[in-house]
Amino acid sequence: MSDVEYSVKQFILKEFLPGEDPSELTSSTPLITGGILDSLATMKLVMFLEDSYGVKFEAHEVDPDHLDTVADIARLVAAKKG
Amino acid sequence: MTPAVATAAPLHRYLIEAARRWPEQTAVVEPGAGSISYARLDHLSDRVRDRLHAMGVRRGDRVGLYLRKSIDTVAAIYGVLKAGAAYVPVDPGAPASRDAFILHNCAVSALLVESRFDSALRAEHEQLGRLPPMVVLERVGGGQGLSAALDALDREEAAKLSDTFDSAPGDLAYILYTSGSTGKPKGVMLSHENAVSFVDWCSELLEPRTSDRFSSHAPFHFDLSILDIHVCLKHGATLVLVGEDVGKDPERLAQLIAGERISIWYSAPSILALLSQFGRLSDRDLSALRIVLFAGEVFPIKHLRTLTQQLPGRRYVNLYGPTETNVCTWYEVKLPIPEGQAKPVPIGVSCSHLQCRVVDGEGAAVHPGQEGELVVAGRGVMQGYWALPEQSARAFLPDDGEGRWYRTGDVVFEDPDGNYAYLGRRDRMVKRRGYRVELGEIEAGLYRHALVKEAAVVAIPDEESGVKIKAFLSCREEKHPSLIEMKRFCAQNLPAYMIPDSFSWQAALPKTSTDKVDYQRLKELR
Numbered sequence: 001m002s003d004v005e006y007s008v009k010q011f012i013l014k015e016f017l018p019g020e021d022p023s024e025l026t027s028s029t030p031l032i033t034g035g036i037l038d039s040l041a042t043m044k045l046v047m048f049l050e051d052s053y054g055v056k057f058e059a060h061e062v063d064p065d066h067l068d069t070v071a072d073i074a075r076l077v078a079a080k081k082g
Numbered sequence: 083m084t085p086a087v088a089t090a091a092p093l094h095r096y097l098i099e100a101a102r103r104w105p106e107q108t109a110v111v112e113p114g115a116g117s118i119s120y121a122r123l124d125h126l127s128d129r130v131r132d133r134l135h136a137m138g139v140r141r142g143d144r145v146g147l148y149l150r151k152s153i154d155t156v157a158a159i160y161g162v163l164k165a166g167a168a169y170v171p172v173d174p175g176a177p178a179s180r181d182a183f184i185l186h187n188c189a190v191s192a193l194l195v196e197s198r199f200d201s202a203l204r205a206e207h208e209q210l211g212r213l214p215p216m217v218v219l220e221r222v223g224g225g226q227g228l229s230a231a232l233d234a235l236d237r238e239e240a241a242k243l244s245d246t247f248d249s250a251p252g253d254l255a256y257i258l259y260t261s262g263s264t265g266k267p268k269g270v271m272l273s274h275e276n277a278v279s280f281v282d283w284c285s286e287l288l289e290p291r292t293s294d295r296f297s298s299h300a301p302f303h304f305d306l307s308i309l310d311i312h313v314c315l316k317h318g319a320t321l322v323l324v325g326e327d328v329g330k331d332p333e334r335l336a337q338l339i340a341g342e343r344i345s346i347w348y349s350a351p352s353i354l355a356l357l358s359q360f361g362r363l364s365d366r367d368l369s370a371l372r373i374v375l376f377a378g379e380v381f382p383i384k385h386l387r388t389l390t391q392q393l394p395g396r397r398y399v400n401l402y403g404p405t406e407t408n409v410c411t412w413y414e415v416k417l418p419i420p421e422g423q424a425k426p427v428p429i430g431v432s433c434s435h436l437q438c439r440v441v442d443g444e445g446a447a448v449h450p451g452q453e454g455e456l457v458v459a460g461r462g463v464m465q466g467y468w469a470l471p472e473q474s475a476r477a478f479l480p481d482d483g484e485g486r487w488y489r490t491g492d493v494v495f496e497d498p499d500g501n502y503a504y505l506g507r508r509d510r511m512v513k514r515r516g517y518r519v520e521l522g523e524i525e526a527g528l529y530r531h532a533l534v535k536e537a538a539v540v541a542i543p544d545e546e547s548g549v550k551i552k553a554f555l556s557c558r559e560e561k562h563p564s565l566i567e568m569k570r571f572c573a574q575n576l577p578a579y580m581i582p583d584s585f586s587w588q589a590a591l592p593k594t595s596t597d598k599v600d601y602q603r604l605k606e607l608r
Contacts, residue, residue: 017565017566018584019565020564020565020566021564024564024565024566024567029566030570033573034566034573035569035570035572035578038581039356040356040547043332043356043360047360059331059333059337060334062331062333
């Protein structure tokens, strides 16, 4: 697991899944389509990513096609930092 | 009381007249997909009318719309009305089982559906029985999807030109389904007179001009859309459709308000709060914006204050009312909002086409200033719930010869300025992101999970989001499903705005002495 995946997971567990067993959240768990991230939670996640990694998200990237799993998110952040 | 003055014009007459006066004016803009003039919108809706008549649709029938928001859908709405039928818009984002229930419940005699939803709907209907005749659109956008679907049907057999139906004031114009406490949505029946009296009142309030550009933010199955669509198109103004994806994204939304030069905005407060926090409003040119309307839930005062500071010099109006009456009271916010004010703004005074009163548990008017239930009578009040005579009867005060008084279920009092102030609910309904949610419908959804033995849901007030929904569950097996599993299950079985914020597993739910779930103790559990 990459560092980005790890810290994104920790952030989601702490903010949106309090009390959940960390092993239940895998890199491929659907986040937006799985009802874990609503629109406000997605905004909060994006702000966290922008602040933590110094990247900027385009408006059209904030959707299930780009951010639905921890793996998707890590890939997108890596590409932006790349 | 409540003189039933017949309204001359059916709702669709306003579009027909606007198309005659301003044929070349742009009626609807669908960003990214195109726009349509009044003359073309009128013509396209005539074609829908003719096709529906050819399919056997008659006065008093219901026609389902299972379409994403688009120019196509606006044309379909007017086509249904012109055919003399009532339109029944369902939420394309909701689970197919819920939409299929609605279409079956009110026995639509025809359905306009996008092909992407077609197979899920057919699967659901296998259990429910006969599917109505359908117009299947390969896609929607700019009106072209609808035109293409009508062209294809015309090639098989051309629809004959037919007459626009001159609906009577009491004929149904649309049925909007809202959350029902038994777990099944219930259909609120609104007539042409209900709609037109509301639209005319909006004209008084807003004094729209042909140069206005109205937002259409709310989905069409939501009653805010009645103002957006029908008030805008009555006045020859331009309706700017906001898609579901953009609608939840404050940054893109703010760009759209600026880029499309929206002048009259209407949405739930939660969207405006997001815009004010994340939309970077001060950096944008929102000079066209002149009126901001909000409805559907309490606007937390700190967010409203910030918004009015970011965008000063506009009219801000709080519109209040359940789907059963559409807007029944209104309050124009006095600016600036004092820094020390902690109370939300009041819901205001009765709209001119309705009468409001505050009553006690016996239905008798209380003294000014005392709290009680708000009841509403007049031309905007619904006809009842579809095929639910008992619930319809219970929705009104017993007839005392003084008119039909609809019971809102909302507890209010009249403040010294003569404005009604909202206090809370009499029952188990809450407002979330502007949607009304019966906690019983969430519980019914949770019970569908194979491992859920007991389910109870409580709503806890929350300063940030208005309300948090907490689910308490007990399990049939020792190891209960994970939180992620429950959220995913809910995402598949309930509309997104009904998914609980938290899930708490108990060995068994606390009970009262009569063996009912003890909601008071659940609230204390936190």
